[in-house]
Amino acid sequence: MKKRLKILIVGFFMTFLIVMSIPLVAAQQTPSPPSPKPTKQQEGVPVVFNEDTLFTIKERFGGYSPETRVEVITQRLQDYAKDYTLPVNDLKIVSEKIENIPLSVITGDNIEIVTITNRDAQAAEYARDELAQIYLQKIKKAISHYREERSTGNLIRGVIFTIVTTIILLISLFIINNIFTKIYQRLKAWGNTHIRPVYIGTFELIRANQLDNILIFVTQVTQALIIVGLFVIYFPLIFSQFFWTQGWAVIFWNSIFQTLETGWNAFSNYLPNLLTIILVTTITYIILRFSKPFFHELSQGAFHLPNFYPEWALPTYRLITFLIIALATIIVFPLLPGFNSPAFQGISVFLGILFSLGSTSIVANVVSGTILIYTRAFRVGDPIKIDDKFGQVIETTLLVTRLLTPTNEVISIPNSEIITSSIMNLNFATKELDKPYIVRTTVYLGYEVPWRKAYEALMEAALKMDGVADFPAPFVLQGELNDVYVTYSLNVYVNQDYFKDKTATDLEKTRSKLHENIRDCCQQAEIRIFAPSYEADPTAYGPAAESFVLPSGENN
Known part of the structure; x- marks a missing residue:
């Protein structure tokens, strides 16, 4: 109910503003083109x-011009019309001569209104x-x-007509x-029963x-148009009842008809372009x-x-959506109203310059993002390492790729x-090559530890x-035989499903x-783990001290 009332109020004020602005618009209208030169x-x-x-007066009389x-x-x-004591029936034609010039004078109560000469009659062909x-x-x-x-009677009739018309308007509203x-x-009730989605085959076109x-x-x-139409009819009818607003009624109707005519002509001229736009938009939407x-x-x-x-x-x-929309825009854009206007073209050039200046990095990221997608370097959910950045891919776009690090930090990296x-993709070999992922770690153990014992502990x-x-x-695997320790690489195949x-x-x-398990097992086996940068002589810490050969080649 409140929504309907709002529609009524909006319709009333829209029409009222239109009506009140008509005199201003009429006063500012561009003069119509000159009519053809009149005949005699x-x-x-x-x-x-x-x-x-x-x-019309066409001839001079004495020293007076027609104007x-x-x-x-x-x-x-x-003056005669305003003086209600002067009857209309007192107006008559009097024939007289002035300086032997025959004249016909329309007069009333000794007030000469119009003087007609033979030249006036000849010019009018009467x-x-x-x-x-x-003339009389x-x-x-x-x-x-x-x-x-x-x-007074006419004013009273106008007031009565206004009251009756207003009552009819309110009843109609x-x-x-x-x-x-x-x-x-009814439409709300039909929404759950009669209204069904629109299908093309098995495809749901409109829900x-x-x-x-x-x-x-x-x-x-439709309701708004009907209400506005009632007000459009109401105001001119009211204005036409009083002499001081009759001009407004004429201007209103002329403006309405002129606007409708102009709009219809513009619509008729634009109709081919409009049909093309509707056709292109419909085809684009369906595709x-x-x-x-x-x-x-x-994808599923x-x-x-x-x-x-x-x-x-x-x-x-x-990509296909972007290309289709871009193609449709290229077709539709020149068909828009005012496309060839200087203002429209100036704005288009300005926006084009802004886009060209600011889109260099955007285009580079979009192209790079497209290449990454179709090279299948990684997918959402893959744990990857890019240079020194390690994390799980949570989102891939044409502009950036986002990683979730082990510390729950999100890193956005431009493509x-x-x-x-x-x-480095830790999942690619597992998913594509059916090879399980290997967790590898490096351990540094001394020469005094037999390698078989080291293998067992690891x-x-x-x-x-x-x-x-x-x-x-x-x-x-034994990697390197360093000066004071041996590099062991422990490789563990992980369960793909796990x-x-x-x-x-x-x-992580x-x-x-x-690493915890390695330290526990080595401690239980009494195996000492070295640091990568350890350079001290280990012979002082084990039973192999007497036979250990120093890097210089001399025995202790």
């Missing part, structure tokens, strides 16, 4: 009284008496109409409000709630609606295309930087770790647990 029959200065043209004669005639008509009779009838009719409009209230209630919203919107627009579920199913693995990976589906959909860096530490693959078994949903933090915890 059409030449002359018109006598306008009470906004009606009575006749001066018209001013005098108009002033005398107004006899002088006949022309005087025509027009003057009587104009004065009678002038007084009738300003009579009340009826319209009730009718549309019931329509909205039921969308169709319901469209119908409600169309109904609201995008059909392509979205297609690529969604492709519902079906496969040769040499097309599921992770390419959504990026490909975005243009990633494309020039080395990328293997025991590996088997205690959670997520170790049953097959293949962990293995140890680490399927693990994060980068879980991988797994590596930490492996």
Whole structure:
């Protein structure tokens, strides 16, 4: 109910503002182009009284020009009409001569209003008496109409008409409000029963709630147009009842008709472009609606295309969407109203310059992001290492790639930087090559420790770790024989299913647990772990001191 009331109020004030602005608009209207040069029959200065043209004066009389004669005639008509004590029927034609020039004078109560000469009659192609009779009838009719409009009875009739018209308007608004209230209630009820989605085959083109919203919107627009139409009819009818607002009514109707005519001509001229825009927009919308579920199913693995990976589906959909919209924009843009105007072109050039100056890095990142997607360097969820940055990929866009580090920090790396860096993907070999991921760590043990004993301790530490693959078994490699210690590399195959949903933090915890196990097992086996930078003589710490050879080659 409140929404309907708002529509009524908005419609009233919109129409009221339009009506009140009409005199200002009319005063500022551009003058119409000059009419063709009048013929002899059409030449002359018109006598306008009470906004009606009575006749024209074409000839001079004595020392008075046609313009001066018209001013005098108009002033005398107004004086006679305003004096209600002067009856209209007292107006008559009197024939007389001035300096032997025959004249016909329209007079009343000794007030000469119009003087007609033979030259006036000749210019009008009438006899002088006949022309005087025509002028007399027009003057009587104009004065009678002038007084009738300003009579008390006419004003009372205008007030009564205004009251009746206003009551009819209010009743009409009340009826319209009730009718549309019931329509909205019916549409709301139909939303759950009668209104069904629009399908093309098995594809849902428009959902039921969308169709319901469209119908409600169309109904609201129709209601608003009806209300505005009532006010458009109401105000001119009221204005036409009173002589001081009759001009507004004429200007209002002329403005309405002129606006409708101008709008219709513009619409007719623009209709081919409009149909092209609607056609292009419709085709674009249908293509995008059909392509979205297609690529969604492709990304879910519902079906496969040769040499097309599921992770390419959504990026490909975005690229195709961008290209289709760009193509549609290129087609539609020149068809928009005012496209060829200097202002429109100036704004387009300005925006183009801004885009060109500010889009260099954006274009580089978009191109790099596209290359990374289609080279399949990584996917969302993969733990990767880019230079010295390690984390799990949580989002890939055309501009940046975001990593979640083991310390729950999010790093946004521009794609243009990633494309020039080395990328270590810890999941690629597992997912694509079916080779389990290996957790590797380096341990430095002294020469006095038999390598078999070292192997046993390191293997025991590996088997205690959670997520170790049953097959293949962990293995140890001897990397370098340094001056005072041997470099051992412990390699542990992890269970692919165990680490399927693990994060980068879980991988760090797994590596930490492996180090804990190594320290425990080496301590239990009485094996001393060296630091990488240790350079002291280890012979003082073990039973092999007597046979240990120093780097210089001399025995202790």
